[in-house]
Amino acid sequence: MKPFQIGAVLFPGFELLDVFGPLELFAMLDDRVSITMLAQTAGEVVSAQGPRAIADASLADAARYDLILVPGGIGTRKAVQDERLIAQLISHSEAVRYVTSVCTGASLLARAGLLDDREATTNKLVFDWVTTQGPRVRWVRRARWVVDGKFWTSSGVTAGMDVALAIIQHAFGREAAEDSARKAEYVWNEDSTHDPFAS
């Protein structure tokens, strides 16, 4: 069986854990998944925190994924104005089964119009900025993550690990999600409505 194809989007100023938290948990599925790091162009991308990661391929390539992972980070402030990136996110979102955002990554999906008339959530500390990027989105202020159709949007940073496990459960079954969490010794916050960071 062909592995579940994950495309993780990088852009300058991406948040480290928004990307590598979910990828760690997906990778616990071993050869049932395949991970490709994507960016405008293949090569080095510097994170918001400083460490650099490498994009394997360009978002312009026509490869098809089962899931697109869109992180947040301070770099979203510039990225929302990058029309080429936004167009590429729209294009890739058409083909995939899951579009996932972590933290302020929702600002990119919102700016693309992909969340219009849908429920979605995002980081709580910069909730007011993100929501201006999608005035027609039905933003949910109290949620660890929100599912609407193929769009799985999560709250700040570490909520990305919780939504990743929810997607693993959805795509591979309950046991697979529990197994991924156990291998990472992660205490899964599995109630999407429980949000201790919404004040």
Place this chain on the structure above:
Amino acid sequence: MKPFQIGAVLFPGFELLDVFGPLELFAMLDDRVSITMLAQTAGEVVSAQGPRAIADASLADAARYDLILVPGGIGTRKAVQDERLIAQLISHSEAVRYVTSVCTGASLLARAGLLDDREATTNKLVFDWVTTQGPRVRWVRRARWVVDGKFWTSSGVTAGMDVALAIIQHAFGREAAEDSARKAEYVWNEDSTHDPFAS
């Protein structure tokens, strides 16, 4: 004031989240910390999960750090036999205030003899392999993390985020740790003795 210097060690087959979980939380301290990615040689390093990160500097450089972060991952199986790497870890450990391992990263510190006659912990699924690397270590089977002198060893993968917050509390105070956790929307498992993964 000079920022708190963190050196994060990469080797082929390092575990993604062991590195980027703790770094995310340390980076929430903004300009109070400085992060340098280290490896045998500067440049690309492939993780256990596939994605590649970039080492900024060589472990052979004489730069001094306040903290050395040693991740685990399947690559530790080869790395424990790498005498040059082990010697470099010993050398860097002398100068630092904190030596931190995540998951099977403890195998490298154990192999280096750095944990001899000290208490330490590691990943629970491969506990038996790691402990053979340090027969004189007083291994603690039930612990989220263990502190003995400057050595802060943590359990599997996500336990690295909990020990990172404990170190932030130790070095910068309680408020700083709570602030890092809140910004990452992370539910801190702050009791080092509570270990739901020790069976």
